[in-house]
Amino acid sequence: MQYLLRRLVLIIPVLFGVSVIVFTIMHVIPGDPVQLMLEGTGASAEQKQAMRHALGLDLPLPVQYVNYVSKAIRGDFGQSIHFKQPVLGLILERLPATIELTLASFILSTAIALPIGLLSALKRNTFIDYIVMTGATLGISLPTFWIGILLIMLVAVNLGWLPGFGRIDYAVHPQRITGFLLIDSLLTWNIPALKNTLAHLALPVLTLGIGTATFTTRFVRSSLLEVMGQDFVVVARAKGLHERLVLARHVLRNALIPVLTLIGLRMGGLLGGAVVTETIFAWPGMGRLVIQAIYGRDFVLVQGVVLFFALIRITINILTDIIYVWVDPRISHI
Amino acid sequence: MNSKRKWAVALAAVIVVSLLAACAPSTPEVVPATTVPGPKGQIIISQAADPNTLDHKYLKGRNTQNVLRLMFDSLYHRDNNMQIVPWLATSYENPDELTWRFHLRQGVKFHNGNDFKANDVKFTLGRLVEDDSQFSTRKYVDRVEVVDDYTVDIVTKDPYAAFMTRVVLWHMTDEEYFNEVGAEGFGSKPVGTGPFTFVEWVKDERVVFEANRDYWGGSPKIKTVIFAPIPEAATRIAALEAGDVDIITTVPPEYVDQTPEGVEAVTVPGTRAYFLAMNVNMEPFDDVRVRQAMNYAIDVESIIENVLNGLARRLDNPLLPEAFGYIATPVYSYDLDKAKSLLAEAGYPDGFEMELDTRPSYKEMAEVVVGQLSALGIKVNVNIMESAAFYAQYEPGYSQTALTSWGNSEADADGMLSKQFYSDRYSCNLLGPEGETGYGDAARGCYYTGYANAEVDAAVVAGSRDVDPEKRKEYYATAVKIIVEEAPWLFLYNPVEIYAQRDRVQGWVPRSDALLILDEAWVTD
Numbered sequence: 076m077q078y079l080l081r082r083l084v085l086i087i088p089v090l091f092g093v094s095v096i097v098f099t100i101m102h103v104i105p106g107d108p109v110q111l112m113l114e115g116t117g118a119s120a121e122q123k124q125a126m127r128h129a130l131g132l133d134l135p136l137p138v139q140y141v142n143y144v145s146k147a148i149r150g151d152f153g154q155s156i157h158f159k160q161p162v163l164g165l166i167l168e169r170l171p172a173t174i175e176l177t178l179a180s181f182i183l184s185t186a187i188a189l190p191i192g193l194l195s196a197l198k199r200n201t202f203i204d205y206i207v208m209t210g211a212t213l214g215i216s217l218p219t220f221w222i223g224i225l226l227i228m229l230v231a232v233n234l235g236w237l238p239g240f241g242r243i244d245y246a247v248h249p250q251r252i253t254g255f256l257l258i259d260s261l262l263t264w265n266i267p268a269l270k271n272t273l274a275h276l277a278l279p280v281l282t283l284g285i286g287t288a289t290f291t292t293r294f295v296r297s298s299l300l301e302v303m304g305q306d307f308v309v310v311a312r313a314k315g316l317h318e319r320l321v322l323a324r325h326v327l328r329n330a331l332i333p334v335l336t337l338i339g340l341r342m343g344g345l346l347g348g349a350v351v352t353e354t355i356f357a358w359p360g361m362g363r364l365v366i367q368a369i370y371g372r373d374f375v376l377v378q379g380v381v382l383f384f385a386l387i388r389i390t391i392n393i394l395t396d397i398i399y400v401w402v403d404p405r406i407s408h409i
Numbered sequence: 410m411n412s413k414r415k416w417a418v419a420l421a422a423v424i425v426v427s428l429l430a431a432c433a434p435s436t437p438e439v440v441p442a443t444t445v446p447g448p449k450g451q452i453i454i455s456q457a458a459d460p461n462t463l464d465h466k467y468l469k470g471r472n473t474q475n476v477l478r479l480m481f482d483s484l485y486h487r488d489n490n491m492q493i494v495p496w497l498a499t500s501y502e503n504p505d506e507l508t509w510r511f512h513l514r515q516g517v518k519f520h521n522g523n524d525f526k527a528n529d530v531k532f533t534l535g536r537l538v539e540d541d542s543q544f545s546t547r548k549y550v551d552r553v554e555v556v557d558d559y560t561v562d563i564v565t566k567d568p569y570a571a572f573m574t575r576v577v578l579w580h581m582t583d584e585e586y587f588n589e590v591g592a593e594g595f596g597s598k599p600v601g602t603g604p605f606t607f608v609e610w611v612k613d614e615r616v617v618f619e620a621n622r623d624y625w626g627g628s629p630k631i632k633t634v635i636f637a638p639i640p641e642a643a644t645r646i647a648a649l650e651a652g653d654v655d656i657i658t659t660v661p662p663e664y665v666d667q668t669p670e671g672v673e674a675v676t677v678p679g680t681r682a683y684f685l686a687m688n689v690n691m692e693p694f695d696d697v698r699v700r701q702a703m704n705y706a707i708d709v710e711s712i713i714e715n716v717l718n719g720l721a722r723r724l725d726n727p728l729l730p731e732a733f734g735y736i737a738t739p740v741y742s743y744d745l746d747k748a749k750s751l752l753a754e755a756g757y758p759d760g761f762e763m764e765l766d767t768r769p770s771y772k773e774m775a776e777v778v779v780g781q782l783s784a785l786g787i788k789v790n791v792n793i794m795e796s797a798a799f800y801a802q803y804e805p806g807y808s809q810t811a812l813t814s815w816g817n818s819e820a821d822a823d824g825m826l827s828k829q830f831y832s833d834r835y836s837c838n839l840l841g842p843e844g845e846t847g848y849g850d851a852a853r854g855c856y857y858t859g860y861a862n863a864e865v866d867a868a869v870v871a872g873s874r875d876v877d878p879e880k881r882k883e884y885y886a887t888a889v890k891i892i893v894e895e896a897p898w899l900f901l902y903n904p905v906e907i908y909a910q911r912d913r914v915q916g917w918v919p920r921s922d923a924l925l926i927l928d929e930a931w932v933t934d
Contacts, residue, residue, distance in 0.1 A: 104798070122547075125540060159467040159596075168612050227647045239647050240639050245453075245615055357639040359613030366640070367458065372797045 082393050086386075093385040094147070094378070098140050101374035108132070108156060108372045130156075143378070152379040157371035162379035166361060170383070171254030172242060173360035176352070177345045179280045184288035185338060192295025193327075199300065207292065214289030219348055223282040223355035230278060237277050240357040247271045279356040283348050287341045294337050295330070302330040332403055339395030343388045448620035450932040451633040452914060454925065455645050455654040459613050459638040464596040465580040466542045475658075475925040476636050479618050480520075481580030481601035484511055484530065485573055489918055489926070491731055491820050493573050497525065497581055497602065503876060506568040507551070509576075513559040517625045519583040520606045527561040532584035534563065546575065568874035570881055571733075571823035604629045604928050613638060630916070630931035646909070655914050655932070656925070660907040662720045671912055676905040677919040678731070682724055682825070683814040685765070685778065685899035690859040691809050693763075698755040700896040704741035705748035707781050713902055716777055721902040726893045727815075727825050729903055731921055734822025734872065734885030738893045741900065748785055760786025767791065767812040768799045774901075775812050806859050818922045822885040823873050830892055831869045832861030860897035864888075 109126045127133045131142060146153065152162035195207040231239025238244070242256060249260040249268035257276075260268035302308065303326055311321045350362035357363075361380055368376035460473035468477060486496035498511040517525040531553040538547040549569050554562040565572060586600050599607050604626065605618035618634040637654060639645045645657045646664060649672055665674045687694040687703065694700055713721045728735040752758060767775050772793055779789040794802065803811045817825045865888045872884035893900075908919050917930035 108797075122540065129540070157461050157469070159462050159464070165612075224641075224643045224647075227644055232647045232651045235651060238653065239651060240644050240653070241637060242614060245617065245635055245637075354640050355644055357613075357637070357641070357644060359611070363613055363640065370796070371461075 079393075079397070082396065086389050086393075089389055090382065090385060091144075094144065094382055095140070097378050097381045098143065099136075101377055102136055102139070108374055147382075152382075153375040155368070155373055155376040157368065157373040157376065162376050165364060165376065166379055166383055168254075169359060169361045169364050171256075172358060173346070173349055173353070173362060175255050175257060176276070176279055176283065176358055176360060177342070177349055179276055180284035180287065180345055180348075181338075181342055183280055184284040184291060184341075187284075187288040188291035188295055192292040193299060195292065196296045196299035196303070207296075211289040211293045214285050215293075217285075219282060219286065219351045220355055222285060223279070223352060226278045226282060227355070238275050239278060242275050242359055243268065243271050244275075279352050279358055282355070283345060283352040286348065287345060290341065291334070291338060295334055298330040298333050299326060302326050305329075328402065332399065335395060335398055335402065339391055342391045346384055346387060448622065448628055448630055448632040450631055450934070451635065452631050452656070452927070452930065452932055453635045453637055453654040454656045454658070455637050455639045455648055456658045457638065457640055457642075457645070460610075460616065460636075462596060463599045463607070463610060463616075464592065465582070466536050466539070466544070468543055468580075471923050472638070472658075475923075476616050477580055477599075478603070478924060479605040479634060479927065480599055480603040480607055481582070482517075482603050483577050483579050483581065484513075485576045487577050487820075487920075487922060487924075489920055491921060493577060504562075506874075506876065507565050509563045509565070509572055510556070511561050511563070513561065514625065515559055517602050518623065519586065519602050520600045520621060521583065521586055523583050523585050525581060525583075525602050526558045527555040528558075529581055529584050530561045530563075531555050532587070533579055533582045536582070537579060544578070546579070549575070568876070570873055570876050571819065571821045574819040574821045574824065605634055608633075626928065629928055631927060634927060649909055649911065652911065656908060656910045656917070658908055658923075658925070660909045662718050662904075662907060664909065665718065665720065665907060668909060672909055673912055674907060674909045675919050676720060676907050677921050678722060678729070679816075679904055679906040679923065680729060680731070680818045680820065680921055681814045681816045682727055682729065682903055683721075683774075683812075683901040684724070684727070685901065686803070686808070686811045686813060686858045687897055687899065688806060688809055688858050689895075689897050690806070693755065693757055693761050694810070696755045697895055698751045699757065700899075701741065702748040702751035702755070702785065703782070703899045704896050705744045705751065706785050706787075707778060707899060707901070708743040709901055710743065712774075712777055716773070717902070717904065720907065721904040723902055724900040726889045726900065727829060727898065728822055728885075728889060729817060729820075732817055732820045732822055732825065733878075734826075734882055734889075736882075736886045736889055738889060741896075745784055752785060760788065762788040762790065764809040765789050765791045765812060766799060766802050766808040766810070767793055768796050769793055771812045778812065804856065806856055811857075820922065822881075822889070823869070826865075826869045826885065826888055826892075827873060829857065830860055830862075830865055830888070830897070832863075832866050858897040860892075860895070862891060862895065865891050 109123050109130070109132065124133070131139055134142070143153065150163060152166075154160065155162050155165055158165055191207055195204045198204050227239040230237050243249075247265075247268045249256060249265045249272075250263050252259050252262055256272040257269065260266075260272055308321060308325055311325045312318075316324075346362075349358075349360060350366060352358065353360045353362035354366055361383065365377060365380040365384075367373075368380060454475075456472045456475065458470075458472045460476040461467065461469045462473065463477065465477050465481060468474060482497045484496060484498040485493050485501075488494050495514075497514055497517060499514050501509055501511045504510055511530070513525070513527060513530070519525060534546065534550060534553045536542065537544045538550055540547075549565050549567065549572070551564045551566045554564065556562055581602060582595070583600050587595050590598070597610070602625065604621055604624045606621045608617040608619050610616045614637070616636040620629045620632050622628045637648075639648060639654075639657075642659065642661050645654070646660070648654045649657045650669060652671075660674060665676070668674050685703070687700050689695055689700070709723050713719060713723060722729075723740065725740045726736075726738045749758075752760065765775060765778070772791075775791045775793070779791060782789055799811075799813075802808050803813065815825065815829060868884040868888035868891075872881045872888070875881055875884070892898075906919060906921065906923050910917070913933045915931050915933060917925075917927060920926065
């Protein structure tokens with residue numbers, strides 16, 4: 076409990092560090108946001124100066140930073156330059172879409188990786204193992220955007236099996252309660268909407284999940300092989316324990332710890348991958364938002380989104396640490 | 410409970426609509442849509458991005474413009490041939506050179522039933538001149554005076570001949586509604602007078618519109634219009650081919666020859682001029698002979714044919730043929746010998762080394778230009794920068810040369826010349842005394858190429874002030890000829906706008922100003 080509290084308190088300096096870095100980068104890279112905002116409007120130098128003043132951009136950087144943080148603490152992340160709306164609202168509107176996509180990819184990739192990795196380890200150096208490992212190497216090497224576009228061309232256009240873009244069809248719109256369409260369609264028991272949402276999720280989830288799935292498969296395999304060679308496994312077998320019990324109680328449990336660490340880290344990687352996947356599949360999430368913000372030099376929005384990404388990653392790390400304790404009682408942080 | 414409520418709402422809506430229909434005064438100007446069947450079908454349009462706002466004061470870019478145009482009307486409108494025609498105003502006159510008096514169409518209603526009147530014009534412009542507006546209106550509009558309910562005077566600060574090219578951009582908003590719901594309410598549920606009414610906006614997913622059956626110009630033929638943004642061009646094409654969307658914008662040129670059955674690519678000359686800007690204050694480009702030699706050294710025709718698949722027109726001067734004030738001028742046709750002798754005259758017989766600044770999307774073109782200039786012994790260092798960094802370099806006049814483009818969607822010489830070749834552009838004062846040249850680095854040109862010519866200035870000013878079209882044409886002819894002769898640009902080309910559509914879409918044509926107008930469009934199934 077104390078450990079958890081300590082971890083929670085540690086979030087603050089981490090977020091602080093992230094905010095300083097993002098703030099500095101956005102302000103020192105070339106390109107004047109006011110110039111971009113007023114491009115083509117024929118605004119005079121005085122009007123630009125007035126705009127700079129109104130946005131507080133004429134203040135020294137440290138002062139600007141303090142202003143930003145003091146407002147952010149109160150939940151005011153400023154107004155987006157491009158969208159002319161509060162940043163927090165823009166993020167919260169798109170957060171469910173991103174979480175739905177990354178979580179689904181995470182579940183899919185784990186569900187694929189654990190059994191296949193296990194199978195591959197058990198059948199080491201057999202034909203099955205070679206196939207799995209070749210597939211895994213391919214999966215890691217193929218770039219996300221390439222897989223995405225290929226899937227769209229093949230499955231959505233040529234075969235016409237699944238939709239190739241968006242989150243749901245216009246014709247079926249479930250009442251939006253939580254913003255998570257899967258949950259909303261279940262809550263309102265809207266089966267067509269549920270089916271439609273799942274169909275739309277399929278290709279982007281596969282695209283985003285494939286890299287993680289293959290990566291995790293390889294890791295599960297090697298982690299299992301390592302543990303299987305350990306003395307205590309030999310002892311367990313020598314005791315005459317059933318092979319299934321040896322695997323479940325001794326091998327899996329021990330092999331899972333490093334796998335968990337990896338999965339936690341990959342979850343963060345999925346968030347990063349979502350930026351590309353969301354753009355390819357026109358998925359209305361935060362990844363696409365941050366791309367629009369970067370192109371528009373909307374530094375206020377970029378700061379907000381990056382802080383949110385950081386917050387999510389920290390949360391995942393803490394969750395991973397908690398799960399450790401649960402999986403392996405020997406690990407105790409108290 | 411839920412469905413009961415829905416029924417109640419639907420019933421109430423039916424009652425209200427029928428009551429309204431019964432009470433509506435007959436407006437003789439609006440032709441009843443008896444010959445046209447009611448609006449039907451649905452059309453889905455996919456652009457690269459969602460609108461940045463639904464409040465037109467903050468409107469940025471054509472993606473937003475296209476969405477807003479469905480809901481809003483302007484006082485005058487550009488038809489598909491880019492001619493400016495009466496719209497919410499039926500006529501205008503100039504009582505004096507500063508005043509533009511508009512006579513408004515009567516019987517026009519906003520989607521909420523409010524009448525469109527002169528106070529709404531005043532209100533709309535009042536918002537557009539505010540400091541945080543995306544419009545340049547504040548630069549030239551001094552004030553708006555309501556003469557009576559259907560007459561309004563817009564008074565400019567200076568005489569402004571190209572004023573009507575601005576009028577077509579202002580989307581009229583309902584003062585009463587705006588004051589009732591506030592800026593935020595208006596932005597989330599906008600109300601206009603346009604052919605389509607707003608239904609919903611799900612961010613980055615879709616903006617939905619329904620036909621406005623009571624539209625003053627007659628009901629549109631399509632019942633539902635949906636804008637579904639798809640950022641990635643390959644996905645946009647896939648969605649079109651899969652039949653999920655009906656029209657896509659910003660199509661890559663290589664797709665034009667690859668459309669499958671049922672899909673058609675359509676093109677129209679755009680309004681963007683591509684050029685290589687040369688800073689006339691930096692060596693060796695301070696010598697006009699070098700600038701001319703550059704123009705002779707590039708084989709633009711072959712670039713268009715081989716690099717751009719023929720999907721562009723050659724520029725003879727900065728103006729495009731559609732623009733008011735355009736005249737044909739002699740072209741710098743590809744002539745290496747001439748280029749060499751000009752360079753030799755200027756003292757660079759073996760060429761020189763130069764910096765070329767540009768953005769990632771111009772990379773391929775930059776490579777072509779570099780290759781062709783090498784024939785003159787010119788060594789080009791290409792600096793490819795991210796957009797914002799590029800503008801930070803090029804705009805204040807720090808670029809020795811820059812490969813870039815400029816849009817002239819106002820289709821009037823004033824827009825192009827006053828922003829690119831007028832010495833007093835953007836509060837610069839290039840011909841002013843030393844040290845008082847304004848923005849940017851005075852020594853390096855203060856803006857873009859740093860080009861300044863007193864004769865061009867005089868012509869641009871005269872052309873912007875004189876409301877007599879014939880005289881304006883003469884002024885611009887003078888200016889354009891000088892600019893071509895002095896060549897601060899290497900004139901390149903004007904690419905087409907490319908769209909692709911499914912063949913079920915009828916009655917829609919692409920426009921050179923890239924605006925999507927669906928008033929006359931319909932779908933076959």
